Amino acid sequence: MRRAAKAFALIAAAAMVTSCGSSGGGSGGGGNEGALVVTDGGGTFHDALDKAVYKPCATSTGTKIDNATYDYSVGLIKAQVQGAKEWDVVSLGAFISEAEAAKLFAPIDYSVVTADGLPEEARKKYWVGYDVTGIGLGYRTDKYPTAPTDWADLWDVKKFPGTGTLEKNAVNSNLEMALLADGVQPSEMYPVDLDRAFKKLDELFEKRRMIFYDSGATMVQQYASGTATIGTGWTGRFTQAADEKIPVALTKKNMIMATTNWAVLKTSENQDAAMKFIDCASGAERQAAMDTELPGQIPANTKAYDLLDPKIRETIPAPDATDVLRQSNDYWAENFDTALARWQKWLSKHGG
Known part of the structure; x- marks a missing residue:
């Protein structure tokens, strides 16, 4: 996903939140008791996440995963925190200050999220980078x-x-x-x-x-x-x-380089399961699998680079490339x- 356009969504009004089904035995978008609700932008990106991340992580963690979609606007995240409280994890694309993040998200528990292979810029207090366009x-x-x-x-x-x-x-x-x-x-x-x-x-x-x-x-x-x-x-x-x-x-x-991140809503009642999901989703194997589903997406995890098809590696910058701009x-x-x-x-x- 490209973060520049998602940042533009900060000026958007509300949008309708819809169910994208579930993985690992869930039955809908936000209403399945005991399920972890992970929210993304929908479309082909969601379909790739479902195959490469949601289903495998549901299996490996033993957690049901339900999905919802949104327009990547911070306003909808605020609405969840202040009202509905249905979401647990969001795919975060908008630029957001740490002060504002503290009002919306729980700090990442790095005793659970191992972050092996994730560079410093992908390991933040309130989110973890997982995909780069x-x-x-x-x-x-x-x-x-x-x-x-x-x-x-x-x-x-x-x-x-x-x-x-x-x-x-x-x-x-x-x-x-x-x-x-x-x-x-x-x-x-x-x-x-x-x-x-x-x-x-x-x-x-x-x-x-x-x-x-x-x-x-x-x-x-x-x-x-x-x-x-x-x-x-x-x-x-x-x-x-x-x-x-x-x-x-x-x-x-x-x-x-524009990064998309995982964040856990501070109102989530599934904090432990949310952190385990992010640990799974940020691993090298899951991020490399994402590139198999959507070739050309760049994994945030540097160890995933070696797992990519050589033809794909030729088209994207190496993890240690210095002639790239990593957006601030x-x-x-x-x-x-x-x-x-x-x-x-x-x-x-x-x-x-």
């Missing part, structure tokens, strides 16, 4: 004799002509990629220079015809049809598109709203 420069492999290699190539319309595309709601990653294209090193990204980033984006729209996509399906369709030949893309979707013989690829240099939760938790307001104003001037 890489956002890179995507392109049609049949359109360019020489493949692009870096974000700056998106601005090079002479060498790489054609219509470009960006994710409409990816506020933070669009700003970050503009700065990477302008020479900012990943280690020097934060605090984000908004003036510089928007100036660089203005230059792009002056040089190249640009369009937007608002979903993974639309993104793939644009590249598949040739409506767009270069722009942003996601590791999972591009890997799956390439498997379907669509001539697309992603650059790995300065790829933006702390920075965006404090600054996302400011960037969003400016992005929306900018977007209205560029056909978004």
Whole structure:
């Protein structure tokens, strides 16, 4: 899942919560007494989690797992904590400060969650990283004799002509990629220079015809049809598109890494079972299995990397890669709203 778009959901109103069935003998979304209710974003991502994580972890822990879905907005999590109290574990994508997290989530019990193979950035007080989407420069492999290699190539319309595309709601990653294209090193990204980033984006729209996509399906369709030949893309979707013989690829240099996490609601009455589930779900085998179901998703657990298909390893950054940008939760938790307001104003001037 891509975290940039999920962060945009912070401004969403309420959405309907729906059942996704159950694993390991459960019978519904939130109403099965004794079951652990794990909530995610639904769709194909949920289907992959069900096969790679929910069913195996239900078996290994002996815990029934029920599922519900939500739109990744913090507002729905707050509603659960303050009212319904039906959920136990959530797949967390929104950027959230530790102070706000303390009001919603229980601290992770690292005496239960072994976190073997998880890097420091995936082991936080209130959540554990489990899935990473890489956002890179995507392109049609049949359109360019020489493949692009870096974000700056998106601005090079002479060498790489054609219509470009960006994710409409990816506020933070669009700003970050503009700065990477302008020479900012990943280690020097934060605090984000908004003036510089928007100036660089203005230059792009002056040089190249640009369009937007608002979903993974639309993104793939644009590249598949040739409506767009270069722009942003996601590791999972591009890997799956390439498997379907669509001539697309992603650059790995300065790829933006967006992490999705597991968190336990502080109102959960199944704290022990929740921690055991996260221990299972964050293990190398489960995360590698997730990539089997959704090829191109990047495991947060570094030990899962060696378990991946070699062809997949070629398309994603290695765990110790230094030429990638790992998005800062702390920075965006404090600054996302400011960037969003400016992005929306900018977007209205560029056909978004």
